[in-house]
Amino acid sequence: MNVLVLNSGSSTLKFQLVRTDAERMRENTDLKLARGEFERIGGEAVYSFRAGDRPAVRGTVAARDHRAALDFLITWMAGPDSGVDLDTVGSIEAVGHRVAHGGERFRASVRIDDEVQRGIEDFIDLAPLHNPSNLKGIAAARSVLGAGVPQVAVFDTAFHQTLPERAHLYAIPYQLYRRHRVRRYGFHGTSYRYVSWRYRQLTGRTREQTRIIALHLGNGCSACAIDGGNSVDTSMGFTPLEGLVMGTRSGDLDPAILDYVANKEGLALNEVERLLNTQSGLLGVSGLTNDMRELLAEAEEHDDRRAKLAIELFAYRVRKYVGAYLAAMGGADAIVFTGGIGENAAPVRARILDRLDWLGIALDAEKNGRTTHGVEGRVDAAASRVEVWVIPTDEELLIARDTVRVISGLETRY
Ligand code: ADP
Numbered sequence: 001m002n003v004l005v006l007n008s009g010s011s012t013l014k015f016q017l018v019r020t021d022a023e024r025m026r027e028n029t030d031l032k033l034a035r036g037e038f039e040r041i042g043g044e045a046v047y048s049f050r051a052g053d054r055p056a057v058r059g060t061v062a063a064r065d066h067r068a069a070l071d072f073l074i075t076w077m078a079g080p081d082s083g084v085d086l087d088t089v090g091s092i093e094a095v096g097h098r099v100a101h102g103g104e105r106f107r108a109s110v111r112i113d114d115e116v117q118r119g120i121e122d123f124i125d126l127a128p129l130h131n132p133s134n135l136k137g138i139a140a141a142r143s144v145l146g147a148g149v150p151q152v153a154v155f156d157t158a159f160h161q162t163l164p165e166r167a168h169l170y171a172i173p174y175q176l177y178r179r180h181r182v183r184r185y186g187f188h189g190t191s192y193r194y195v196s197w198r199y200r201q202l203t204g205r206t207r208e209q210t211r212i213i214a215l216h217l218g219n220g221c222s223a224c225a226i227d228g229g230n231s232v233d234t235s236m237g238f239t240p241l242e243g244l245v246m247g248t249r250s251g252d253l254d255p256a257i258l259d260y261v262a263n264k265e266g267l268a269l270n271e272v273e274r275l276l277n278t279q280s281g282l283l284g285v286s287g288l289t290n291d292m293r294e295l296l297a298e299a300e301e302h303d304d305r306r307a308k309l310a311i312e313l314f315a316y317r318v319r320k321y322v323g324a325y326l327a328a329m330g331g332a333d334a335i336v337f338t339g340g341i342g343e344n345a346a347p348v349r350a351r352i353l354d355r356l357d358w359l360g361i362a363l364d365a366e367k368n369g370r371t372t373h374g375v376e377g378r379v380d381a382a383a384s385r386v387e388v389w390v391i392p393t394d395e396e397l398l399i400a401r402d403t404v405r406v407i408s409g410l411e412t413r414y
Contacts, residue, residue: 001407002033002091003400004145006070007098008137010129013038013069017077017084017092018400022410025401028201034077034084035396038069045069049076051083066140074144095141095151096403098190098395100130102155104181109158109402109412112138112151120153126185126238152403159189162230167328170238184242186234188216190395192224195338197398198391200229202376203334207413211333213325215318216393217348218339219247219290223318225325225332233328235321241277244321245314247290250280252317286310292341292348315351322352326359334387335361343392344373353388360385 001021007014014037020030036049036056045063050056057076063069074092077084086092097112101123110116117138124131134153141151160168168184169177176182192214200210207229214224221244225233235243235251245251253276262272283290286306288298292314298307326332341348346369353363362384371377371390380388405412 001093001404002086003094003096003403004092004141005096005098005396005399005403006137006141007396008066008133008140010133011039011041013041013066013073013137013140015073016396016400017086018397019085020397020400020404022404022408025404030397030400031085032397033086034082036073038063038073041066041069047072049073049082052085054083057082066136067143070137070140070144092145092149094403094407095145095149096399097134097137097141097151097153098399099134099153099155100157100187101127101185102153102157103185104161104183106153106155107158107161109152109154109406111406112153116153126181150403150407152399152406154190154399154402156187156189157185159193160184160186160224160231160234163232163234167233182238184234184237186222186224186231187236187240188220188222188224188234189231190398191216191338191393192226192231192234194394194398195336195391196226196229198376198394199334199336199389202389202391203387205333209333211329211331212336213322213329213332213334214336214338215322215342215352216339217244217318217337217341217345220249221246221251221314221318221339221341223321223325225328227329233325241273245285245310245317246281247292248278248281248283250276250284282310282314285313292345296345296347311348311351315348315354318352319354319356322356322361323359332386334389336389336391338391338393343390346372349379349388349390357384361388363388 003018005016016035017033018030019033024030034051038045038047040046041063044060046060048056048058061072076082077086103123105119120131120135195214196210210226210229212226216222220240222236224231241249243251258272262269286295295307295311298304337349349368353361362381363379364381368379371379374392377390402412
């Protein structure tokens with residue numbers, strides 16, 4: 001089955017075309033036929049597409065909305081020069097969407113119908129930036145491919161619906177949870193599901209034996225404690241703002257800062273919140289960039305004090321969460337790094353796990369340095385009691401597989 005996986009942002013559209021079915025899943029022979037993205041949808045959109053291992057095709061196209069972008073993409077895919085192994089537009093058999101927020105209602109992936117769309121709309125309050133964009137992607141796919149092509153929603157929050165109350169409730173008046181569903185939801189769920197599944201494949205362990213701390217460190221960053229295969233705690237909360245230091249987000253802070261800064265700076269509360277989401281984190285501390293690669297270069301080449309400080313703060317916060325989750329689960333069998341930073345930045349991994357040997361966690365410096373750029377590998381030292389893995393995430397693959405499972409009525413295990 002050819003599944004188009006879509007991840008729609010407010011002015012972006014990322015896609016992958018994946019061929020998969022029950023047999024390919026069993027044999028691990030899913031095929032990535034094409035992938036790419038649009039940016040700046042709404043005007044002259046910039047696109048970059050790639051069929052299989054071919055070089056990327058780049059260009060611009062006037063795309064008023066997601067529908068126009070998708071229309072252009074589908075025409076390209078089915079065209080004779082694209083190199084995509086697809087007979088006709090009609091051979092896209094299903095669409096899988098990454099959807100940010102499924103609240104407490106969506107605990108697993110579902111086939112999209114009017115009621116599910118209304119459900120996603122209901123959670124716009126909780127994800128005002130993301131859910132509306134996801135809905136745009138759903139509407140675009142329906143309009144371009146027709147209502148006959150089934151669509152499936154895969155929620156970033158669903159994996160964390162197993163969090164026990166003690167982990168997902170905030171210690172605020174309980175009515176605020178009852179009335180407004182103020183609680184920790186957690187995000188990056190699809191990524192965590194992927195790496196924990198892949199960890200089981202690499203190690204031969206069962207779901208029940210999966211007791212790991214997974215660290216998704218990209219532009220957005222979070223940590224997740226996975227016990228018996230289930231998420232039991234995670235660092236992002238009611239919104240993705242809580243938890244680790246991120247590219248532009250502050251992560252954990254004292255909520256009294258909001259009102260204080262609002263008064264001192266003459267800002268409205270929502271402006272302070274925006275500041276915490278878009279001007280903080282690595283960018284805010286360094287005053288330079290939200291990009292870890294650039295910060296590492298600045299620290300190395302110019303010995304920049306604030307670049308070094310930002311990296312140190314980042315690593316320190318992750319380390320504290322590792323300690324917290326070891327305590328929460330009473331230990332762990334492995335730590336798994338993923339996301340752009342987790343997969344690629346060996347020096348950051350080393351800083352995060354620095355001085356944890358007392359807890360039985362020790363990196364092998366040589367293996368850690370050697371494992372670079374999207375490569376799976378084990379990087380702990382022989383003496384380490386806890387395994388340390390680097391597992392590049394593949395959310396698109398999981399979305400494609402879920403899509404096939406949901407449509408074929410197969411079980412989607414979380
Ligand atoms: P997103 O969360 O948007 O998917 P990614 O997972 O691609 O983002 O992560 C982006 C982050 O990964 C950036 O901070 C980037 O600098 C960092 N990164 C990517 N490659 C490297 C590298 N080789 N060394 C250090 N950091 C890297």
